Amino acid sequence: MAATQTQTLKNGTFPHGVHPPEHKEFSEDIPIEVVPTPSKVMLPLLQHVGAPSVPVVKAKDVVALGDMISKGGGFVSAPLHAPIAGKVLKTAVSTLPNARHVQVIPIKADGEQLEGQALFDDVLGGEWSYEGIDQRDPQEITDTIAACGIVGLGGAAFPTHVKYTRNDEKPVDTVLINGCECEPFLTPDYRVMLEAPRAVVAGALLVARAAGAETIIIGVENNKPRAVEVLKQAAAGTGVQIAVLKTKYPQGSEKQLITAVLKRETPLGGLPLDVGVAVSNVGTAAAIARAVLRGKPLTHRVVSVTGAGIREPKNLLAPIGISYQELVDFCGGLNASAARIVSGGPMMGFAFANLDAPITKGTSGVTVLTAKDVRKAEETACIRCGRCVDACPMGLVPTKIALASRAQDVDLTQRYHIMGCFECGCCTYICPASIPLVQLIRTGKAQVIASQRK
Amino acid sequence: MTEKTFDTVSDPGMETPVIHVSPSPHLADQALTTQRIMLDVVIGLLPVVGMALYVFRLYAVKQLAICIVSCLAAEALFARMRGRALPLKDFSALVTGIILALSLPGPAPWYVGVIASFVAIGIGKAIFGGIGMNIFNPAMVGRAFVMIAFASALAASGYQDVNSSVDAVTQATPLDTFKQTGAVAPLSALFFGLTNGSLGETSALACLIGGIYLCIRRSASWEIPAGVITAAVVLGGITNLVDMDSGWTVLHHLFGGSLLFGAFFIATDPCSSPLTPRGKFIFGLGVGGFVMLLRLFSGYPAGVMFAVLLMNSLTPLINRWTIPRPLGAQ
Numbered sequence: 001m002a003a004t005q006t007q008t009l010k011n012g013t014f015p016h017g018v019h020p021p022e023h024k025e026f027s028e029d030i031p032i033e034v035v036p037t038p039s040k041v042m043l044p045l046l047q048h049v050g051a052p053s054v055p056v057v058k059a060k061d062v063v064a065l066g067d068m069i070s071k072g073g074g075f076v077s078a079p080l081h082a083p084i085a086g087k088v089l090k091t092a093v094s095t096l097p098n099a100r101h102v103q104v105i106p107i108k109a110d111g112e113q114l115e116g117q118a119l120f121d122d123v124l125g126g127e128w129s130y131e132g133i134d135q136r137d138p139q140e141i142t143d144t145i146a147a148c149g150i151v152g153l154g155g156a157a158f159p160t161h162v163k164y165t166r167n168d169e170k171p172v173d174t175v176l177i178n179g180c181e182c183e184p185f186l187t188p189d190y191r192v193m194l195e196a197p198r199a200v201v202a203g204a205l206l207v208a209r210a211a212g213a214e215t216i217i218i219g220v221e222n223n224k225p226r227a228v229e230v231l232k233q234a235a236a237g238t239g240v241q242i243a244v245l246k247t248k249y250p251q252g253s254e255k256q257l258i259t260a261v262l263k264r265e266t267p268l269g270g271l272p273l274d275v276g277v278a279v280s281n282v283g284t285a286a287a288i289a290r291a292v293l294r295g296k297p298l299t300h301r302v303v304s305v306t307g308a309g310i311r312e313p314k315n316l317l318a319p320i321g322i323s324y325q326e327l328v329d330f331c332g333g334l335n336a337s338a339a340r341i342v343s344g345g346p347m348m349g350f351a352f353a354n355l356d357a358p359i360t361k362g363t364s365g366v367t368v369l370t371a372k373d374v375r376k377a378e379e380t381a382c383i384r385c386g387r388c389v390d391a392c393p394m395g396l397v398p399t400k401i402a403l404a405s406r407a408q409d410v411d412l413t414q415r416y417h418i419m420g421c422f423e424c425g426c427c428t429y430i431c432p433a434s435i436p437l438v439q440l441i442r443t444g445k446a447q448v449i450a451s452q453r454k
Numbered sequence: 455m456t457e458k459t460f461d462t463v464s465d466p467g468m469e470t471p472v473i474h475v476s477p478s479p480h481l482a483d484q485a486l487t488t489q490r491i492m493l494d495v496v497i498g499l500l501p502v503v504g505m506a507l508y509v510f511r512l513y514a515v516k517q518l519a520i521c522i523v524s525c526l527a528a529e530a531l532f533a534r535m536r537g538r539a540l541p542l543k544d545f546s547a548l549v550t551g552i553i554l555a556l557s558l559p560g561p562a563p564w565y566v567g568v569i570a571s572f573v574a575i576g577i578g579k580a581i582f583g584g585i586g587m588n589i590f591n592p593a594m595v596g597r598a599f600v601m602i603a604f605a606s607a608l609a610a611s612g613y614q615d616v617n618s619s620v621d622a623v624t625q626a627t628p629l630d631t632f633k634q635t636g637a638v639a640p641l642s643a644l645f646f647g648l649t650n651g652s653l654g655e656t657s658a659l660a661c662l663i664g665g666i667y668l669c670i671r672r673s674a675s676w677e678i679p680a681g682v683i684t685a686a687v688v689l690g691g692i693t694n695l696v697d698m699d700s701g702w703t704v705l706h707h708l709f710g711g712s713l714l715f716g717a718f719f720i721a722t723d724p725c726s727s728p729l730t731p732r733g734k735f736i737f738g739l740g741v742g743g744f745v746m747l748l749r750l751f752s753g754y755p756a757g758v759m760f761a762v763l764l765m766n767s768l769t770p771l772i773n774r775w776t777i778p779r780p781l782g783a784q
């Protein structure tokens with residue numbers, strides 16, 4: 001990899017999309033705070049895309065921070081590691097915000113814990129050196145990523161090693177690191193970029209080395225100029241480029257990001273790999289750096305607890321498996337105006353009520369919305385204005401798909417490429433008739449899957 | 455850290471928040487409602503209404519009052535008959551009323567407006583199932599009905615009332631004059647709208663002001679008027695080239711008659727026009743093309759109405775032809 005000057009690509013974007021209010025003001029300027037070790041964590045065996053992990057500990061076992069407690073259940077899977085020191089309890093079941101019932105391994109805190117600044121320095125702080133990265137063995141990098149249980153921290157939770165394992169049929173020429181964070185409210189990625197830019201760049205260099213990619217680009221929306229500044233400094237002399245992108249939702253979605261930065265179209269139903277690209281979120285990049293350079297597994301992540309419904313919005317470094325309740329309590333609790341609690345951001349996140357559920361590797365935050373935020377007019381008839389068509393970043397005709405789904409016309413929904421919809425929510429957001437388009441499309445997709453099973 | 459109870463609940467003097475669960479997305483563009491779009495159309499129509507009142511005086515007042523009141527009454531009546539809640543709050547009946555009035559000649563008798571209104575709302579909209587279900591532009595359905603039922607009141611001569619005290623109404627319409635005598639109205643008169651015609655069609659300037667407002671607000675899709683104007687310019691240009699001596703130029707075609715009024719306010723009715731940007735442009739081209747054909751080859755004064763109704767009927771087809779290519783599809 002040639003150490004060329006850091007380049008800045010300007011104002012790329014993708015067609016369509018919407019401009020929801022950004023609302024980053026609640027938490028963007030609040031430095032990451034370390035949550036005190038909770039008395040208990042619960043780790044769902046399945047918190048990634050793929051096969052559930054398989055426990056390697058049993059009740060009453062004593063574990064230290066970072067000990068493996070379950071191993072990957074296949075190639076597309078990821079192991080789990082103890083985020084606190086303590087004692088393993090009996091396996092239990094919990095309902096996650098996405099309404100899935102999953103088996104969890106609970107751990108009760110016991111003994112000496114790593115806390116406060118020491119914990120921050122272990123995860124994100126301290127020195128990050130790029131030295132020797134270009135000499136490392138690619139296979140060793142992906143093996144370490146797999147062993148450390150790293151999955152996409154942007155929300156999708158796809159096991160990271162799968163993307164970067166060298167594949168001669170589909171080589172990766174470009175690594176895109178996603179710092180767009182286009183969901184309103186959420187700021188964990190922003191804080192990671194500001195507070196640990198060198199960890200992000202180190203992670204980017206590592207995965208590029210693993211995959212054999214020549215080009216490395218970090219994409220950031222133009223509403224985060226400070227992040228662009230610090231990343232540029234951190235990337236100086238490494239050949240890593242920064243792409244400043246237009247602020248538009250869903251800029252941070254994989255396919256839209258690839259279109260915006262590289263002008264490549266990921267095939268419908270295909271993967272970024274099909275166009276020679278691998279995409280990871282900035283938080284994931286930092287976790288990769290920690291895994292490979294410090295030998296530490298994924299045990300903690302940064303989450304935002306934000307929105308007008310929370311008393312003291314914060315960005316927190318929290319152990320995976322801590323309950324939502326504890327995060328909310330640590331941020332002063334809910335305001336009386338709180339009306340909806342969302343795991344993730346308001347466009348694609350899941351509303352839920354079971355605050356006892358644990359956060360997972362893919363949890364980017366908790367957004368507490370007020371009645372004013374979620375106010376919605378009554379549904380009226382579609383006036384065929386075409387605004388949903390203009391908004392859909394996938395170039396679909398949402399109204400047709402939704403109405404065909406409602407009429408249970410599976411063929412028609414497929415003719416309109418229903419499976420190309422990734423439920424970004426732009427169409428529902430913009431619809432003047434308040435038609436729950438995405439919800440209807442979700443039902444339609446279930447109908448398609450059911451009809452294919454037959 | 456000890457386990458805490460729900461802080462908020464134990465907090466004295468504070469209400470417990472009520473938490474709702476609902477599918478994503480959890481935000482909606484709250485400024486954008488059907489009602490707001492219809493209100494925009496009413497605002498966009500104001501310059502045209504103002505110009506109509508200025509040029510046609512009492513004729514305009516009377517026609518507007520008759521059509522608006524009748525449309526609102528018809529909407530209420532048909533909603534009640536179908537057991538629906540009163541849908542007047544979406545302003546769409548008001549829009550239909552204004553457009554209908556503006557598309558009629560001032561001197562048309564009162565019952566023409568009343569019947570056109572009831573047909574517009576009843577047949578144009580209600581029997582399809584109300585707003586959003588209709589295939590045809592309701593106002594144009596009403597207009598077409600009275601056009602056939604009261605042919606003489608709406609023929610070219612129906613625009614003229616030689617004994618009127620209102621100047622414009624004493625003349626024949628400029629398009630008709632041109633057809634009959636070859637005399638060409640001055641462009642400025644067409645542009646500012648001091649000529650005879652349907653109430654809303656006379657002032658190109660007023661149509662442009664209101665229409666551009668609508669397009670900027672995106673309450674009308676700019677692709678439709680762009681299509682209409684493109685077709686008119688191209689076809690008008692060709693006829694100009696063929697017949698160099700004619701004083702009726704491309705600009706006369708654009709500013710005369712109801713072309714611009716139709717392009718910005720009638721053809722842009724979302725319910726009866728296509729969904730995709732490409733479909734909208736094709737629809738506009740079709741409307742403009744038919745208007746020009748009717749103008750060039752027939753003496754009918756209501757080209758826009760037929761053009762819009764015709765293209766309305768093609769809308770489902772256009773929608774099918776213009777399914778956009780999804781990102782990443784072959």
Ligand code: SF4
Pocket residue numbers: 381382383384385386387388389398399430431432433434435437
């Ligand atoms: S945005 Fe809503 S009203 Fe407009 S075409 Fe789409 S579904 Fe219909």
Ligand code: SF4
Pocket residue numbers: 391392393394395396397398420421422423424425426427428437438441
């Ligand atoms: S939710 Fe689906 S249909 Fe709606 S805008 Fe997003 S991709 Fe398009």
